[in-house]
Amino acid sequence: MxxxxxxxxxxxxxxxxxxxxxxxxxxxxxxxxxxxVALSLSILVGMAGQISIGHAGFWALGAYASAIAMQHFxxxxxxxxxVGALVAAAFGALVALPALRVxxxxxxxxxLAFAILxxxxxxxxxxxxxxxxxLAVPRPSLxxxxxxxDFSYYYLLLALFxxxxxxxxxxxxxxxGRSMMALxxxxxxxxxxxxxxxxxxILAFALSAFLTGLSGALYxxxxxxxxxxxxxxxxxxSFLTMAVIGGLGSEVGxxxxxxxxxxxxEVLRQFKDAEMVIYGVILLLCMLFLPHGxxxxxxxxxxxx
Amino acid sequence: xxxxxxxxxxxxxxxSIYALIxxxxxxxxxxxxxxxxxxxxxxxxxxFACLAALSxxxxxxxxxxxxAFPLGLAFGALVERLAMRxxxxxxxxNALIATIGLFLVFHHLAGWIWGxxxxxxxxLFSNEPVVVLEARISQASLGxxxxxxxxxxxxxxxxxxxxxxxxMRAASMNRRAARLxxxxxxxxxxxxxxxxxxxSLVAGLLIAPLTFLDxxxxxxxxxxxxxxxxxxxxxxxxxxxxxxxxxxxVENLFGAYVSTAFKDAFAFGIIVVVLMxxxxxxxxxxxxxKV
Numbered sequence: 213m214x215x216x217x218x219x220x221x222x223x224x225x226x227x228x229x230x231x232x233x234x235x236x237x238x239x240x241x242x243x244x245x246x247x248x249v250a251l252s253l254s255i256l257v258g259m260a261g262q263i264s265i266g267h268a269g270f271w272a273l274g275a276y277a278s279a280i281a282m283q284h285f286x287x288x289x290x291x292x293x294x295v296g297a298l299v300a301a302a303f304g305a306l307v308a309l310p311a312l313r314v315x316x317x318x319x320x321x322x323x324l325a326f327a328i329l330x331x332x333x334x335x336x337x338x339x340x341x342x343x344x345x346x347l348a349v350p351r352p353s354l355x356x357x358x359x360x361x362d363f364s365y366y367y368l369l370l371a372l373f374x375x376x377x378x379x380x381x382x383x384x385x386x387x388x389g390r391s392m393m394a395l396x397x398x399x400x401x402x403x404x405x406x407x408x409x410x411x412x413x414i415l416a417f418a419l420s421a422f423l424t425g426l427s428g429a430l431y432x433x434x435x436x437x438x439x440x441x442x443x444x445x446x447x448x449x450s451f452l453t454m455a456v457i458g459g460l461g462s463e464v465g466x467x468x469x470x471x472x473x474x475x476x477x478e479v480l481r482q483f484k485d486a487e488m489v490i491y492g493v494i495l496l497l498c499m500l501f502l503p504h505g506x507x508x509x510x511x512x513x514x515x516x517x
Numbered sequence: 518x519x520x521x522x523x524x525x526x527x528x529x530x531x532x533s534i535y536a537l538i539x540x541x542x543x544x545x546x547x548x549x550x551x552x553x554x555x556x557x558x559x560x561x562x563x564x565f566a567c568l569a570a571l572s573x574x575x576x577x578x579x580x581x582x583x584x585a586f587p588l589g590l591a592f593g594a595l596v597e598r599l600a601m602r603x604x605x606x607x608x609x610x611n612a613l614i615a616t617i618g619l620f621l622v623f624h625h626l627a628g629w630i631w632g633x634x635x636x637x638x639x640x641l642f643s644n645e646p647v648v649v650l651e652a653r654i655s656q657a658s659l660g661x662x663x664x665x666x667x668x669x670x671x672x673x674x675x676x677x678x679x680x681x682x683x684x685m686r687a688a689s690m691n692r693r694a695a696r697l698x699x700x701x702x703x704x705x706x707x708x709x710x711x712x713x714x715x716x717s718l719v720a721g722l723l724i725a726p727l728t729f730l731d732x733x734x735x736x737x738x739x740x741x742x743x744x745x746x747x748x749x750x751x752x753x754x755x756x757x758x759x760x761x762x763x764x765x766x767v768e769n770l771f772g773a774y775v776s777t778a779f780k781d782a783f784a785f786g787i788i789v790v791v792l793m794x795x796x797x798x799x800x801x802x803x804x805x806x807k808v
Contacts, residue, residue, distance in 0.1 A: 257610065310789060313796040317552050321747045322792050324740070325785030332782040445740075449554075449617050456614045485629040492621030496600055499615040503607050 221464060222374065229366055237362035238434075243467075243474040244369035245431045250455045250466035251373075251380050252423035257452075258460030259389055260416035261396030262311055266323030267424050267451045269307075269330040272443035274300040274425025275432040276334060276341055279349040289353045293429035300425020301418045303330075308417035312410050327448055335440040346439035349432040362434070369430060376423055377463040383419075392416055424451075457498050459505025468506040519652035524769045530658035532765020533665035537720035538735075538742035539749070539757040540672065541713035547689035547752060548709035549605065551612045552743075555619035557735030559596070559714050560721035562623045563589050564730055565631050567722060568638060578639055585722050586715040593714025597707045605706070627732040640726035661723050668719055669758060672712075676754075681708060737781065741768075744788045748799055760799065 229237055249267060256262050278296030281287040287295060303326075310322040334341045341347055352359045352368065359365045383389040392412050394402035403409055432438050450473055458469020476494070480487045502508060538556060545553045566588065567581050576584075600619060604612045642660035646653035676682040688695040688705040696702050721735065728734055745764045749756025764784050772780040791799065 263610070310792050314792050317546070317751055318747060318792055318796065320552070321743055321785075322789055325744075325789050328740075328785050329782050332779060336778055445736075449620075452610075453614055453617055456610055460610075485625070488621050488625035489629060492618045492623075492625070495618030495621065496615055499607075499611045499618065500603055503604075503611050 217464070221467070225370055226367075229363055234362070237366055239474050239478065241362045241366045241369055241434055242431075243470045244366065244373045245427050245434060246451075246454060246470035246473050247373050247467050248376055248427035248430070249424050249451050250458055250469045251376055251463065252420040252427070253451060253455035254460050254463070254466050255380060255383065255392075255423070256416050256420035257455060259384065259396065260392040260413060262413065262416060263316070263320050263452075264307075264323040264420070265320050265445070265448045265452060266307070266325070266327030267420075268443040268445070268447035269323075269327035270300040270304060270421040270424040271428035271431070271447065271451075272327075272330050272334060272440070273303055273421075274428030275349075275438055275443075276347065276428075277425070278429030279347050279432050279438055280340065282350055283347070289350070289433065293426055293433075296429030296432075297422045297426035300428065301422035304417040304419075304421025304425075305414050307421070308414040311413050311417060324445065324448070327443070327445065331440050331443050334443070341440075342438075343440075346437050348437055349435070351436070352430075352433040365434065372426070372430070373467075376426075377466070380466075381463055388412070388415065453495060457495070457502075457505055459507030461504070462507045465505050465507030472506065519650060520773075521770070522650060522652040523654060524773050525766055526652070526654050526662075527658045528766035528769030529762055530661040530765070531769065532745070532762035533662050533758075534720050534724045535738060535742040535745050535765055536758040536761035537665055537668065537716050537723075538738060539746040539761045540669070540754060541717040541720075542742060542746050543751060543754055543757045544709050544713045544716075548685060549601070549612075549706045550609060551601065551616065553619075553710075553713070554613070554616040554739070555596075555623055556713065556717050557739030557742075558620050558623035558627075559589075559592065560717035561730075561732060561735040562627050563592060563714070563718040564638070564721035564725050564734075565627055567718075568636060568725075568730060571639065578641060582641065582722060585718045589715035589718030590711040592711075592718075594707045594711035596714070597710035601710065602703065602706070624732055624736075631732070633732065635729035635731040638722075638725035638730045657727065664719070664723060668716065672716070672754070675712075685709060741765075741784060744784055747788055748791055750799065756799065 229240060232240070249271065252270075253264070253267065256264055274293075274296035276296075277299035278292040281292040281295045282289060307323060307326050311319050314322060335343055337343065338345075352365055354368065359368065391402065391407045392415075394405070394407060395409055395412055399409055435442075454469035454473040455466065456469070457472050458467070459465025476491060477487065480490050483490055498506075538560065541556050542553060545551060545556070563585065567585055570576050570581050570584075571578065596619065600615060601612065604615055640657060642656040644655070644657070646655050647659065648654075676686060684695070684700045685705050685708060687698065688700055688702055692702055695705075720738075724738060725734065741764055742761060745761030746757040747760070748763060749758070749760030751757070764787075767787065768780055768784045771783045776783075
């Protein structure tokens with residue numbers, strides 16, 4: 213059943229852009245960008261059981277590193293995004309160091325501190341990052357061809373997302389992924405079984421930061437201009453929120469959460485000042501009635517038949 | 518020297534406001550294992566309500582100040598009963614997300630009702646500075662310190678002397694055992710939310726005259742309070758107070774002598790260093806876990 217669900221999802225994702233126009237493509241592209249972040253959180257929070265309210269920091273590092281690689285060092289787009297991802301992953305491994313010693317609320321504040329530091333340094337380091345003025349980012353290009361429209365860019369993002377989702381899925385079933393889950397359930401029992409806690413937590417942070425950095429790099433090229441305001445605490449909180457709303461346990465959940473984060477503000481915009489109030493109420497209602505996320509809705513519906 | 522003294526006193530005043538919010542966070546966390554991201558926003562919304570009472574009903578300032586705590590108490594208890602109680606027993610991250618939802622609701626509700634411009638908030642204290650050892654210390658700083666220390670003393674008495682306070686301490690030590698001894702754990706969590714919101718509303722009224730009242734006012738205060746509470750160990754009420762006082766003083770001195778741009782980042786920088794060296798905070802002993 214699961215395989216058919218996946219095939220249907222992929223078919224839908226491939227076909228949807230044919231039925232919408234410019235702004236729709238942009239929203240779809242944003243959804244894919246967010247979905248990578250949601251995937252990264254499903255590894256870190258869902259599998260490894262660590263918390264981060266600083267993912268905007270990794271997102272920013274990926275975005276700025278790839279933009280700078282393209283602007284100053286003329287690195288082609290497709291390599292630059294991986295430069296961004298690797299820079300973020302390196303910092304992810306670094307942020308994992310406090311995570312080895314602290315957990316829960318303490319880890320939350322440590323990741324938060326990291327994101328605030330990143331944001332401030334990017335803001336103040338004007339010669340490299342443009343600081344207050346921001347930084348222009350070239351459009352994405354592939355094999356020398358510039359992807360002018362969000363329509364073509366969406367398909368590139370979709371391909372990257374599917375690759376990442378496939379890898380996350382495999383990770384979940386691999387020895388490494390199982391080890392992370394075992395550590396989440398009982399660190400003591402897992403360690404007694406010979407699983408290295410340090411190694412897996414560093415790995416989970418690095419992988420998670422890699423995907424988020426990749427997403428940041430892709431986001432920069434989608435938007436065309438980076439400013440540090442984008443990478444605030446509220447971005448970190450939105451990311452965590454979307455991952456939980458979608459459901460931390462599955463790749464479809466990541467996609468649903470991302471779609472929620474991308475589309476909900478557009479739908480709610482008509483309510484003007486009440487927009488974010490309604491958004492908050494929806495969050496609360498989701499937590500009350502759908503504690504396992506939107507992904508559990510589908511499962512519930514399929515199994516009730 | 519006199520400048521340093523001025524900076525220390527105003528840092529202590531600021532720190533004591535952080536401390537009231539930090540106490541709220543710790544009280545709720547001890548009772549329900551939830552970090553309430555909406556704490557600052559609840560204070561901000563309550564402060565707006567007080568301002569409305571001042572300007573529309575023409576109530577005197579001292580009366581509003583006295584009424585603030587009961588108002589917060591009722592507000593917090595209501596929020597706990599409606600939004601948080603149904604989530605107890607679920608995954609902890611869901612409760613966290615729910616408080617983020619509350620944050621958004623209250624944050625934007627204030628903007629929706631009162632607009633996005635800052636309001637001037639009247640102060641109980643005059644602007645005339647007091648001269649001590651050649652340092653010009655503002656009456657507001659001293660007043661803030663006096664009020665918050667007074668509130669903290671009352672809180673201490675509440676926890677040590679009243680039945681409810683003792684029940685709350687018992688519930689935070691071992692919820693199951695407390696329930697077996699006949700303590701209504703649901704009521705404890707409601708009391709904790711009420712108490713916390715009352716305290717943070719007092720903090721809101723103290724800080725509003727300094728920073729102007731607007732819907733963004735409490736965001737950074739909440740973060741600093743969180744940092745201070747972590748510094749103190751997050752489970753210790755006195756630890757949270759000391760942690761916040763340290764943050765207030767240190768960031769004031771850092772801002773004046775080193776760099777204003779990195780003032781906020783600096784506070785968080787210390788936290789990371791402290792967490793690396795002493796993962797359980799400065800003032801709580803690390804307890805070994807039973808295997």
